[in-house]
């Protein structure tokens with residue numbers, strides 16, 4: 358009778374859809390955004406069941422958790438977040454779910470950038486010194502993300518420590534290769550062409566790490582929008598500084614950027630992927646693919 362018990366537990370868990378994890382079941386790792394989810398898949402592979410609360414292509418800023426998200430977090434064995442305030446909604450979601458397990462903050466230990474004031478903004482919506490959460494736009498920060506993730510996975514699956522270490526090391530080698538590619542691609546641009554006008558302020562880390570001046574149309578969150586006077590100033594700046602393109606992002610509304618590009622008479626290159634990976638099966642469905650695409654798209658438009 359005793360050796361049949363796990364079978365019964367698994368059977369009833371499957372029936373009800375409510376599982377306390379059976380001994381032979383893989384742990385569930387729930388991520389709050391698609392980039393974190395990709396890192397989990399790269400490092401943990403088949404050792405876990407990986408689940409992401411947000412679908413690819415959705416805007417993580419101002420995300421409103423759904424009832425299903427509470428159930429997913431309640432069942433998780435590990436929750437993975439970016440941190441730096443990117444998921445303003447996660448603390449409440451974790452509390453509501455009753456989840457008492459480990460939450461790993463990928464950005465723990467990195468040196469964050471703070472938002473700069475880019476124009477004479479409407480200060481009602483602009484916060485000087487806000488921490489910029491988009492740290493993954495510097496590939497070297499993601500090497501730290503992977504180390505934080507590796508430690509959390511090893512704690513979750515100590516029996517697979519060696520394999521997890523090997524996978525993390527192999528993926529870190531790929532991160533280093535992409536860091537070199539982005540560095541090489543963007544440093545090939547002439548100095549006076551390294552100005553990037555884009556939808557929202559998601560690329561400060563990219564600019565800081567790889568030598569671009571970032572001119573965001575909106576603030577650190579996609580929810581902060583400029584007024585008409587600020588837009589007029591931006592158009593004048595694009596013309597005066599002969600900026601050749603205005604970029605759009607897959608997770609931001611492109612309306613303002615397109616309007617700006619039209620007014621300034623410059624092109625709108627293919628979307629950059631800033632806050633989410635792209636659709637499954639596309640070349641941008643991983644973090645590495647997204648960073649390669651962004652560097653190549655920026656270089657092609659600004660050269």
Ligand SMILES: [Zn+2]
Pocket residue numbers: 418491557558559577578579632
């Ligand atoms: Zn963002």
